[in-house]
């Protein structure tokens with residue numbers, strides 16, 4: 209049989225792709241040789257004495273080997289689907305675009321790196337503005353084999369007569385593909401509005417907003433890869449921090465940057481920002497709201513000023529020929545004066561000075577010795593320094609926060625700042641568990657900042673330097689405080705949910721950074737956007753900002769998004785909503801019936817049959833524990849992901865089964881927004897399970913109104929199945 213046009217085109221492209229892989233193999237072999245050579249040099253060098261020259265050559269060797277190892281890893285990692293695009297230009301030039309740049313033996317480009325300026329037209333050219341491109345071609349590959357081609361003819365007038373145009377469009381093919389448990393890169397199908405954001409300059413603050421499924425996350429990650437490519441020296445030196453809402457979300461996105469050849473970004477959920485603490489549990493809404501509010505700054509700074517539990521409440525000391533004493537009130541006054549001026553952990557010297565000053569004030573002229581002699585006498589006594597150590601112990605943030613589980617202590621710190629019911633709720637949250645919550649992490653960070661790092665231990669003393677050594681050698685200002693590590697670029701996803709205290713925590717890490725901030729106000733779970741905006745502005749300072757809005761919903765079918773849009777409109781009539789361009793003809797459905805467990809299992813089993821990829825079961829928080837047991841064996845299915853609505857932020861499934869939607873909406877004052885999040889997680893199918901008349905009516909009404917009624921497909925799905933299964 210004659211090969212079809214598309215088969216012929218694929219064969220031609222395969223020839224080119226084969227040439228690229230042959231060249232890639234040569235490059236891999238060459239780099240591997242450099243590595244082997246480096247190792248061999250190391251073996252010889254280490255056999256004898258090492259002279260200074262040898263050290264230099266060993267250093268060079270290590271750098272060479274290190275570079276070769278990294279290069280090899282990149283070359284190997286980018287092998288899969290290395291070439292994905294081709295541009296046929298008006299002037300007859302043909303360019304191939306791929307995951308990395310590849311040149312032939314004569315240094316002529318075989319493939320252009322997608323991030324290079326020469327590749328930009330691959331993403332930016334449109335039929336309205338072809339930018340010299342006649343045909344854009346996306347190659348779909350499995351391993352090294354070309355399996356499909358999708359063309360866009362951008363400039364028909366300029367197309368030569370023999371030019372073929374095949375395929376239905378790469379974007380739709382990508383959007384309808386089954387989803388796995390990890391987000392994939394979109395390097396072959398980045399859209400023009402997205403490309404503009406990816407390539408925006410790195411300086412200052414780039415704010416990306418847009419409704420659900422508009423590609424905010426995936427675009428921000430491609431932007432990180434782009435910036436690492438264009439500004440590798442600055443960004444690798446300082447580091448790139450990527451922050452998301454939960455560990456589940458971080459796992460969902462963790463492959464995107466490596467798949468783009470970037471391994472150097474630090475990915476952390478908001479519960480993992482502080483080194484050494486991994487918090488995954490979220491507090492109930494009412495507690496989270498208090499812990500996140502800026503009022504906690506006052507509470508914490510007062511908590512730091514109060515004496516640690518168990519410190520001595522009286523100073524008794526023999527000095528200057530008499531019994532010296534400071535009582536609890538005098539000690540408290542000295543403490544207040546010191547903490548007002550200093551960070552606690554860096555103030556021990558000052559605390560010692562304050563004690564001596566208080567003693568002198570009490571004794572004064574009666575001491576019968578000049579002030580200098582009095583100070584020298586007191587500070588030469590071990591008993592004095594033992595007291596200072598006990599009275600001013602080094603404090604860790606965890607200790608100070610744990611003290612606030614004591615309702616009396618908390619009430620003193622929060623007096624006039626928090627309401628009594630808020631104080632009760634907080635004290636209970638800290639006394640019922642010793643596991644830190646996600647909302648505790650910014651509080652610990654704030655405390656770390658208030659307390660400061662303890663100074664470095666004193667260096668060995670110079671025996672001649674006897675002048676007030678003991679006070680001087682623990683000088684609080686001697687060593688700079690080791691503040692939180694500063695990153696060169698900070699990328700914050702789902703930023704609409706960050707509490708003011710979380711903004712402060714991130715601000716400390718991005719003090720000298722450029723920022724990319726991603727969010728959708730309509731999905732916000734934070735009840736006081738104005739307070740969060742203030743904290744955000746303080747974190748970002750006066751850096752210049754550029755803002756972008758994404759407007760196309762690439763995730764949801766139009767039928768699914770129509771339901772979600774209806775829900776959000778009820779509470780936020782002005783929310784700018786994206787346009788879902790893909791219709792499937794399959795409307796959201798609803799399943800009722802008792803017991804709920806059976807209905808849920810039935811819904812999940814149906815979805816597993818109907819879609820190829822993942823099925824998300826999205827629950828009200830109150831149902832979380834029950835539902836996993838209801839689902840029985842189904843929960844263990846690799847394709848099934850069980851999550852609460854609150855934790856479903858940023859995730860995506862082929863099918864979503866949303867349990868008791870109205871209960872999700874009632875769970876908190878921002879519950880409707882959380883329900884909006886839950887309803888916008890699915891690409892192909894949405895089923896709601898359990899609920900009330902109101903919910904069924906909403907679905908029914910929506911379908912009768914839906915314009916896509918006329919475009920139902922032939923798969924037998926013809927609207928909502930409200931009622932018993």
Ligand SMILES: Nc1ncnc2c1ncn2[C@@H]1O[C@H](COP(=O)(O)OP(=O)(O)OP(=O)(O)O)[C@@H](O)[C@H]1O
Nearest residue numbers: 382394397398399420421422423424425426762858
């Ligand atoms: N140009 C594109 N080509 C292919 N797929 C795309 C493109 N843009 C976005 N997508 C896909 O659309 C889906 C939604 O993207 P993403 O999760 O980044 O959206 P989002 O705006 O962060 O959503 P949300 O705010 O609802 O979490 C993902 O599967 C993503 O891969």
